[in-house]
Amino acid sequence: xxxxxxxxxxxxxxxxxxxxxxxxxxxxxxxxxxxxxxxxxxxxxxxxxxxxxxxxxxxxxxxxxxxxxxxxxxxxxxxxxxxxxxxxxxxxxxxxxxxxxxxxxxxxxxxxxxxxxxxxxxxxxxxxxxxxxxxxxxxxxxxxxxxxxxxxxxxxxxxxxxxxxxxxxxxxxxxxxxxxxxxxxxxxxxxxxxxxxxxxxxxxxxxxxxxxxxxxxxxxxxxxxxxxxxxxxxxxxxxxxxxxxxxxxxxxxxxxxxxxxxxxxxxxxxxxxxxxxxxxxxxxxxxxxxxxxxxxxxxxxxxxxxxxxxxxxxxxxxxxxxxxxxxxxxxxxxxx
Amino acid sequence: xxxxxxxxxxxxxxxxxxxxxxxxxxxxxxxxxxxxxxxxxxxxxxxxxxxxxxxxxxxxxxxxxxxxxxxxxxxxxxxxxxxxxxxxxxxxxxxxxxxxxxxxxxxxxxxxxxxxxxxxxxxxxxxxxxxxxxxxxxxxxxxxxxxxxxxxxxxxxxxxxxxxxxxxxxxxxxxxxxxxxxxxxxxxxxxxxxxxxxxxxxxxxxxxxxxxxxxxxxxxxxxxxxxxxxxxxxxxxxxxxxxxxxxxxxxxxxxxxxxxxxxxxxxxxxxxxxxxxxxxxxxxxxxxxxxxxxxxxxxxxxxxxxxxxxxxxxxxxxxxxxxxxxxxxxxxxxxx
Numbered sequence: 223x224x225x226x227x228x229x230x231x232x233x234x235x236x237x238x239x240x241x242x243x244x245x246x247x248x249x250x251x252x253x254x255x256x257x258x259x260x261x262x263x264x265x266x267x268x269x270x271x272x273x274x275x276x277x278x279x280x281x282x283x284x285x286x287x288x289x290x291x292x293x294x295x296x297x298x299x300x301x302x303x304x305x306x307x308x309x310x311x312x313x314x315x316x317x318x319x320x321x322x323x324x325x326x327x328x329x330x331x332x333x334x335x336x337x338x339x340x341x342x343x344x345x346x347x348x349x350x351x352x353x354x355x356x357x358x359x360x361x362x363x364x365x366x367x368x369x370x371x372x373x374x375x376x377x378x379x380x381x382x383x384x385x386x387x388x389x390x391x392x393x394x395x396x397x398x399x400x401x402x403x404x405x406x407x408x409x410x411x412x413x414x415x416x417x418x419x420x421x422x423x424x425x426x427x428x429x430x431x432x433x434x435x436x437x438x439x440x441x442x443x444x445x446x447x448x449x450x451x452x453x454x455x456x457x458x459x460x461x462x463x464x465x466x467x468x469x470x471x472x473x474x475x476x477x478x479x480x481x482x483x484x485x486x487x488x489x490x491x492x493x494x495x496x497x498x499x500x501x502x503x504x505x506x507x508x509x510x511x512x513x514x515x516x517x518x519x520x521x522x523x524x525x526x527x528x529x530x531x532x533x534x535x536x537x538x539x540x541x542x543x544x545x546x547x548x549x550x551x552x553x554x555x556x557x558x
Numbered sequence: 559x560x561x562x563x564x565x566x567x568x569x570x571x572x573x574x575x576x577x578x579x580x581x582x583x584x585x586x587x588x589x590x591x592x593x594x595x596x597x598x599x600x601x602x603x604x605x606x607x608x609x610x611x612x613x614x615x616x617x618x619x620x621x622x623x624x625x626x627x628x629x630x631x632x633x634x635x636x637x638x639x640x641x642x643x644x645x646x647x648x649x650x651x652x653x654x655x656x657x658x659x660x661x662x663x664x665x666x667x668x669x670x671x672x673x674x675x676x677x678x679x680x681x682x683x684x685x686x687x688x689x690x691x692x693x694x695x696x697x698x699x700x701x702x703x704x705x706x707x708x709x710x711x712x713x714x715x716x717x718x719x720x721x722x723x724x725x726x727x728x729x730x731x732x733x734x735x736x737x738x739x740x741x742x743x744x745x746x747x748x749x750x751x752x753x754x755x756x757x758x759x760x761x762x763x764x765x766x767x768x769x770x771x772x773x774x775x776x777x778x779x780x781x782x783x784x785x786x787x788x789x790x791x792x793x794x795x796x797x798x799x800x801x802x803x804x805x806x807x808x809x810x811x812x813x814x815x816x817x818x819x820x821x822x823x824x825x826x827x828x829x830x831x832x833x834x835x836x837x838x839x840x841x842x843x844x845x846x847x848x849x850x851x852x853x854x855x856x857x858x859x860x861x862x863x864x865x866x867x868x869x870x871x872x873x874x875x876x877x878x879x880x881x882x883x884x885x886x887x888x889x890x891x892x893x894x
Contacts, residue, residue: 291676291721292668294652297766300807301855305641305654316630318641322773322850329637332628340627359847378630385627410766417625430633437658439789447794450786453775458783460849471633481636511695511795514658519637 239282268352271543282526308426309358312392314383319353321360323461324369326439328434328515329377329455335423343390345380353397362396373409375402379416400435401454401462412466413489414537417551418499419470424553425533426482427475435463436487436512465489467509469517481521485509485528495539532557563687567850645694648728655689657696659797661736664770664851665713671759674718679726681716689733698732702791708798709745711738713751713769736771737790737798742828749800750873751824753887754835755806760889761816761869763811771799772848773821801825803845805853808865817857820865822846839866868893 307327308319317329350362367374377398383389392398402408422429439447452462466485472482485506486499510516518526529535534555643663644655653665688697713734715761719725728734738744741790758765775783788798801823808818821842822835846852865871870891 287676287722290649290725291670291673292650294650294666294766295647296668297652297666297768300857302853303666303768303851303853305643305656305663305850307641313626314628314630316633316721318639320641320850322848328642330630330639332630332632334627334688337627340623357852359843360850362836382802386623387625432632432633432639439794448791449789449797450785452782453783453785458775461785507695511656514641514656514696515639516637517639521636522765532705545763 227536236420280364306309308360308397310353310355310395310397312389312395314387314389314392315378316465317397317399319356319360319376319397321356323435323437324360324362324366324455324459325435325461325463326377326397327430327513329398330430330432331378331382332422333382333423333429333431334427337385338420338423342386343380343384343387345390347387348391348394349389350374350394350396350399353395356397362399362457362460364396366370366460367396367399367401370401370454372401372454374399375412377466379413379418380429382420399461400466401452401490402466403490403492407488407490410539411493411495411497411537412488413487414539415468415499417540418535418537418554419468420468421538421551421553422472422529422533426472428473430471430473432469432471432517434467434513434515435461435490436465436467436509437461439486463490467513469506469509470529472519472532478525480525480527481518482527482529482532483518484535485517487512495537499537500535503535518540523538618745629878636773644696645734646689646731646733648725648731649722650725650728651714651734653713655692655696655733657692659771659773660696660698660702660791660795661771661799662713662733663849664768665734666719666766666768667714669756669765669767670763673721674756674759676721678721679716679717679720681726683723684716684727684730686710686730686732686735689731693734698796699734699791700732702796703732703735703737706737707788708715708737708790709740710735711744711748713802714767715749717752718756736802737788737796737826738802739826739828743824743826746875747829747831747833747873748824750831750875751804751822751835753876754871754873754890756805757874757889758806758808758865758869762808764809766807766809768805768807768853770803770849770851771797771826772801772803772845773797774800774823774848774856784866797857799826801847805842805845805856806865808868816861816863817854818863818865818868819854819857820871821853823848831873835865835873836871839871 271498283380304321306321308317309319310317310319315329315331319325322326347493350364352363354361374396376393377400378394380390383393402412419429419431437449437451439449442448448466451464454460456460467485467487468484470484470486473483474480474482484507485504485508486502487504487509506517534557536554538551540551597870606767616727623675631804640657642657644653644657646653651665651667654663655661656663669886686700688699710731710732713736715728716726716729719729738748741879755765755767773785773787775785778784785800790796790798803821803823806820806822810816810818819842821840822838823840823845824838842853870893872890876887
């Protein structure tokens with residue numbers, strides 16, 4: 223069983239005084255499972271080890287009704303239960319919304335050297351807004367965040383969408399927000415990480431970033447793994463993620479060209495500015511297992527590069543005022 | 559703000575010695591929200607109360623590029639992230655799977671007096687099986703349940719699918735299972751509840767049941783609401799739900815006829831046999847808010863009846879051996 227247990231610990235010592243050690247779902251055991259064509263255990267004899275062959279469908283058995291007596295999918299006459307992806311295609315982002323936790327599943331953006339040079343949008347003219355395209359009962363509300371102690375944390379940052387006011391405005395919908403720890407995270411390390419993504423455009427002509435929340439288990443005092451997260455709002459309905467991920471696709475600009483991939487998972491907690499960004503790098507499949515999403519299934523292995531092997535994955539610490547003055551940061555160092 | 563807070567407490571005193579008090583998401587405030595056409599707060603002045611009018615799209619503004627410089631949806635060239643519903647249409651059930659928590663979202667079934675009379679399937683010939691239609695990395699495994707302390711709890715019960723061996727076999731896929739507390743729940747109160755659903759066919763010619771897991775918040779010692787649940791498996795990856803719901807559609811058999819609705823939420827914990835079933839009845843919308851799903855959006859209010867007003871919603875306690883002998887229980891009492 224230990225072969226199956228490969229826990230990737232992300233951000234173990236990232237936060238001062240907070241137990242944020244979390245396991246991403248491991249990568250072990252896949253090959254072993256894929257060689258099985260069927261995996262069964264008997265329902266009444268748990269110790270039996272040899273599984274029986276699959277039961278063939280006995281079409282010639284007179285006891286099997288030719289027409290099934292029931293129609294389980296008939297319930298769809300009352301509506302399809304879901305899940306509904308709530309896809310939103312806005313100028314600055316494309317996203318999918320998690321109706322149960324009232325956070326996005328993921329938000330995708332695209333930045334280029336040209337898009338970041340355009341400065342037509344100003345965040346002082348943008349307003350946080352509820353996403354009215356999501357049914358009221360599943361929508362995050364402005365009131366849910368009030369006095370919660372958490373920031374309305376952009377998943378696609380406003381600073382990536384300055385190319386038009388409309389593009390910037392579209393980042394202020396609550397479907398692009400998650401509750402984020404403010405001091406030490408959203409306003410600090412996470413902002414430096416967002417800056418790192420922008421700086422990638424110095425080396426890559428086209429950069430795609432998919433960002434979203436995670437709800438990861440911790441090992442409890444009793445030895446059991448438990449997912450535990452706060453829920454804010456009135457009534458409590460907006461989940462506070464334990465972690466956030468970014469999956470970065472740095473493209474070389476050629477049709478069918480190389481894509482440098484980087485996946486990062488950060489705890490939703492204070493992170494010291496001197497913590498190396500690379501400590502948060504994880505295999506992309508770890509994010510997939512933890513989120514239930516898939517990010518690069520159609521990207522052939524031959525086109526994949528590892529981002530942090532090509533450039534130095536590290537943040538530059540800038541204070542808030544400095545960031546607002548749009549001082550261009552130097553590009554990340556190239557590895558030789 | 560207190561107007562928005564209407565917490566429905568389900569199963570408050572259901573379990574002996576366990577703190578299972580949980581709030582379903584409330585039903586308040588909807589009308590108020592729906593009269594708003596837009597709801598915004600400024601990004602820089604949190605105290606401002608009058609929202610500005612929506613910003614019009616300035617197509618004639620020369621600073622707005624006619625062609626956007628970016629293409630956020632272009633990331634789909636590498637695959638659509640999801641969520642993917644993993645719909646499964648089997649003889650006995652239709653279901654959707656939650657890839658992040660490796661439990662079903664919901665499992666729908668259909669039972670009739672005729673389908674329950676047919677006795678062609680025998681659970682001794684059925685075997686628990688992994689659902690190979692779900693990608694390996696998102697699938698619940700037989701090994702995940704081993705020594706977890708939890709039952710592989712059928713969502714659509716095997717006893718509802720005796721009409722053919724194939725139908726019964728199809729209830730044994732792990733995509734129809736959730737980790738359930740065995741003694742006092744899966745093998746007791748929950749089984750009595752399943753029996754109640756079957757007994758409904760004495761009064762209704764067609765009964766549909768949608769069953770699934772919930773992950774509900776508790777009020778913590780610090781006054782904050784928190785969702786907390788165990789995750790089992792190797793590595794930990796299969797969530798143990800805090801609660802289970804059933805939404806029951808008891809149809810009168812007429813085309814466009816009446817549908818008697820009942821929604822129930824039970825804690826995944828020991829429940830005393832003398833606990834009235836009706837204590838677990840909740841408004842259907844409470845299940846929807848908690849699950850992010852919708853169950854009866856297309857059912858006009860004029861066709862809706864309340865199940866527990868028509869018949870007595872109560873369980874009959876039968877021991878396991880008695881249940882296996884298929885002794886027919888008396889139908890629920892009709893209310894006059």
